[in-house]
Amino acid sequence: MAQTVELGGRSLRMSSRGLSVTEPTAAQWRMRVDPRPPDGIDEGDLMRRVARGDTDAYSTLYDVVAPKVFGLVRRVLRNPAQSEEVTQEVMIDVWRTAGRYDAARGSVQAWILTIAHRRAVDRVRSEQAAADRHQTVGARSAETDFDQVADAVTDRLEAEQVRNCLGTLTELQRESIMLAYYNGLTYPEVAERLDAKLPTIKARMRDGLIRLRDCLGTAGS
Amino acid sequence: MSTSELHTLAGPYVLDALPADERIGFEEHLAYCSACTAEVTRLREAAVKLAANVAVSPPPSLKANVLASIAQLPQSAPAESEQPQPTAPGEGVVLTPRRGFGRLRRGSTLALAAAAVIVAISGGIAIDQYRDNTATTATNNQIAAVLAEPDARTVHGEVKGGGQATVVTSNQRDAAVVVLHDLRTLPASQTYQLWLIDSSQTAHSIGLADATSLTKVVSGGVTGKIAFGLTVEPAGGSAKPTMSGATLISMT
Numbered sequence: 001m002a003q004t005v006e007l008g009g010r011s012l013r014m015s016s017r018g019l020s021v022t023e024p025t026a027a028q029w030r031m032r033v034d035p036r037p038p039d040g041i042d043e044g045d046l047m048r049r050v051a052r053g054d055t056d057a058y059s060t061l062y063d064v065v066a067p068k069v070f071g072l073v074r075r076v077l078r079n080p081a082q083s084e085e086v087t088q089e090v091m092i093d094v095w096r097t098a099g100r101y102d103a104a105r106g107s108v109q110a111w112i113l114t115i116a117h118r119r120a121v122d123r124v125r126s127e128q129a130a131a132d133r134h135q136t137v138g139a140r141s142a143e144t145d146f147d148q149v150a151d152a153v154t155d156r157l158e159a160e161q162v163r164n165c166l167g168t169l170t171e172l173q174r175e176s177i178m179l180a181y182y183n184g185l186t187y188p189e190v191a192e193r194l195d196a197k198l199p200t201i202k203a204r205m206r207d208g209l210i211r212l213r214d215c216l217g218t219a220g221s
Numbered sequence: 222m223s224t225s226e227l228h229t230l231a232g233p234y235v236l237d238a239l240p241a242d243e244r245i246g247f248e249e250h251l252a253y254c255s256a257c258t259a260e261v262t263r264l265r266e267a268a269v270k271l272a273a274n275v276a277v278s279p280p281p282s283l284k285a286n287v288l289a290s291i292a293q294l295p296q297s298a299p300a301e302s303e304q305p306q307p308t309a310p311g312e313g314v315v316l317t318p319r320r321g322f323g324r325l326r327r328g329s330t331l332a333l334a335a336a337a338v339i340v341a342i343s344g345g346i347a348i349d350q351y352r353d354n355t356a357t358t359a360t361n362n363q364i365a366a367v368l369a370e371p372d373a374r375t376v377h378g379e380v381k382g383g384g385q386a387t388v389v390t391s392n393q394r395d396a397a398v399v400v401l402h403d404l405r406t407l408p409a410s411q412t413y414q415l416w417l418i419d420s421s422q423t424a425h426s427i428g429l430a431d432a433t434s435l436t437k438v439v440s441g442g443v444t445g446k447i448a449f450g451l452t453v454e455p456a457g458g459s460a461k462p463t464m465s466g467a468t469l470i471s472m473t
Contacts, residue, residue, distance in 0.1 A: 051296070053296060055288070055291065055292070058288075058291065059284075059288065062284055062287065062288075063284075066278070066279050066283070066284065067276040067277055067278045067279065068272040068273060068275075068276045069272075069279075070276075070277060070278070070279035070283070071272060071275040071276040071277040072271075072272040072275055072276075074275075074277065075275040084279065084280070084283055087279055087283060088283060088286055088287055088290070091287045092287060092290050092291060092294065095287075095291040095294060095296065096291075096294055096295075096296055096297055097296075097297050098296060099296060099297060099298060100297065105258075105262055106262050106265055106266060107266060109269055109272075110262075110265050110266050110269045113269040113272050114235075114265060114269065116272075117237055117269070117272075118237050121237040158270075158273040159273045159274045159276065161273075162270050162271060162273050162274045163274060166271075166274075177236060177268075177271070178271075180233065180236040180237070180238035181236050181237075181238075181268060181271050182271070182275065184237070185238065186233075186238050186239065186240050187233040187236075187238045187239065188240065190238065199229070201233075202229045202230065202232060202233055203229055203232070204232075205232035205233050205236055205238065206229055206231055206232025206233075206264070207232070208232070209232050209235065209236075209264045209267045209268055210264070210267075212267045212268075212270070213263060213264065213266065213267035216267060216270055
């Protein structure tokens with residue numbers, strides 16, 4: 001059975017056919033190092049201060065991330081009152097568990113937004129019975145969402161960059177990713193919605209994200 | 222599910238697009254696939270950028286509420302001190318002191334179900350910093366689902382070097398629950414590795430175990446396997462099992 005281990009950024013793959021070594025690409029190295037923080041705010045430093053109980057640092061961090069947390073949760077839940085409630089829970093969790101943040105596992109924003117997205121998705125899935133879920137969600141259009149997302153955005157430059165990069169994806173990659181991330185669908189639900197095979201959707205989500213990552217990693221500064 | 226199939230789940234995983242059972246299975250896989258963990262970290266940075274596109278300022282009252290809440294709220298200690306403690310001896314697992322490979326009666330299986338759930342709660346494995354109670358609940362649901370299958374069967378054996386291993390399998394569900402209890406503590410340079418062996422005597426790794434007690438759900442790759450194996454390997458695991466000192470429990 002093949003086994004892959006990672007040493008110093010290189011992937012060593014052992015299988016019955018021997019040992020192969022994969023060097024990361026330049027883009028992977030860049031992603032491995034924490035992405036550049038926007039606006040000169042060192043979010044890693046903020047996070048360390050928050051973990052030590054610094055409420056001023058927390059207030060700054062809140063201002064940086066809360067619009068994304070709230071916007072994302074609202075997009076998935078589509079219920080303003082619930083979205084405020086979940087955003088509040090997430091932001092309180094960030095304070096409470098700040099000491100658990102591990103910079104080696106990703107950026108501060110990735111940590112917080114992962115918590116937020118998972119919380120929103122879990123909420124939406126637990127509340128919607130399978131039957132009516134297919135009807136209500138099935139009626140939404142990913143393409144419409146894509147055209148309308150730019151309203152009420154707080155950081156237009158960053159949003160525009162994401163939008164441009166989404167535009168470089170194939171239609172199936174883009175729809176798969178957006179239905180999952182913005183609408184909270186599982187990949188089998190996405191496959192049903194787009195009338196595609198399950199392995200296809202899984203693969204498009206992955207290669208779409210890789211393309212998105214490469215585009216975001218090189219576009220702008 | 223094969224290893225390469227599992228690898229493709231990194232995309233849906235970072236989009237939170239895996240159904241609960243597959244999410245748990247993939248998180249188990251992440252625990253011993255460092256290449257997958259690295260890929261998840263990279264893809265996650267891209268996925269969360271999508272939030273920029275929908276960002277909108279929350280009402281100012283929300284910040285006031287949050288700041289008021291945290292002023293009263295103590296912070297958790299860092300992750301190192303939050304690792305779940307191994308189950309204390311005699312707590313949780315009530316493994317029937319039974320020798321050989323026979324099947325347990327249905328009643329015993331249900332007792333074991335309750336025990337496995339207790340272990341999952343008290344000695345669950347923390348996979349990553351995002352894992353929360355939802356995941357624990359989902360694991361318990363998965364365990365219950367395996368145990369509820371009409372074809373669920375239980376095998377049990379002593380682990381060489383000390384401890385007990387119990388495996389509940391359902392071919393119908395293509396899933397298994399492995400309960401390890403009271404294993405000998407290994408030096409940091411070594412790890413336990415879990416295997417399922419097929420009819421051609423090939424061992425397929427199903428993960429590593431560093432705790433002395435744990436409950437693990439295996440999704441996929443169970444149907445048709447004839448034995449469960451537990452070996453002691455160098456830290457990081459091995460591609461093939463080290464047979465000296467290996468524990469093998471027949472599942473047929």
